[in-house]
Amino acid sequence: MSHSPASASDAGAPAWQQAVFRVLKEGGTNQIAYVPDAGHSHVIRSAIADPEIEDIVLTTEEEGVALACGAWLGGQRAVLLMQSSGVGNCVNMFSLLQAADFPFFTLVTMRGEYAEFNPWQNSMGRATQAALELMGIHVLRVEHADEAAEIVGAGFDAAFAAGDKVAVLLGQSLIGRKKWERN
Template sequence: MSSTEMQVPAWQQEIFQVLKEGGVKQVAYVPDAGHSHVIRSVIADPEIDDVVLTTEEEGVAVVSGAWLGGQRAVLLMQSSGVGNCVNMFSLLSSCRFPFFTLVTMRGEYAEFNPWQGPMGKQTQAALELMGITVLRADDPEQVGELVSAGFDAAFEAGERVAVLLSQSLIGRKKWERK
């Protein structure tokens, strides 16, 4: 195990393990530090295609198209991106596609950027309003089980599920001055 792998929290490794063992073939994302371990792991895995998005709502279409093509796909996004997706979420319920997303939260614990606050406070409500079941991980010990349970609900039961990864779980973000 390299020194980089040893520094990665176990819960982040568990997320990638759930995706890999669950047969995910595509991961769509807008780059985000909170998802960086999963993104790096996906890029390094020749069996999983990484799909870099310009905006999160494209990801709803990407994962839906993957399902139509016989593949499992997951959308990684930050809470601020949920607001960009609300209209596209109607595709999921209209077509009854399974859907699984992992959302890193902003606008809560020790947030320094006031721009992140409004959507961070409404992320769960916006997802639920669009018929998406929300699970929330606040403790590192919860992550693996919640991600696995949400993944199974999506791909075994055909549900639409979001797992919110709390800002306290991810850690404080600070502006860096150089």
């Protein structure tokens, strides 16, 4: 029996996270760009394990917007993974998407919502959807595990089949509580 390269990293990951990676893989994603984030850890590990997908660690999220545009110009599909706080870093770069009419797809893990322990996350968490929409990006939202594959797939298709600019917000209650831990 043959296993996909990412199957080794599936152990222990929630089914919805596995489904998200399958959508990206089956959709022909060539590049996954990210600033490391625990909420995206399964997709990141799966991309690293998959020889057909180039994983690109960013120093800041706006680099990922330019990378996604460059990938499209080179005939590839790139997906940007970021946390809601990273959306604020990208607002100016989002103008590139509009000016050149690039398709765009990003998955955004939300902070500043459900059981947030870090007050610094609250402001951008509340502004994320509005900021994306002001920049012309269509926003979809996943709150329940059973809808992840469908919504992520719909957004992916809207971006890469219809040329839309799409962000799928992964709600903080979906990802689970984050807890402050002292070392």
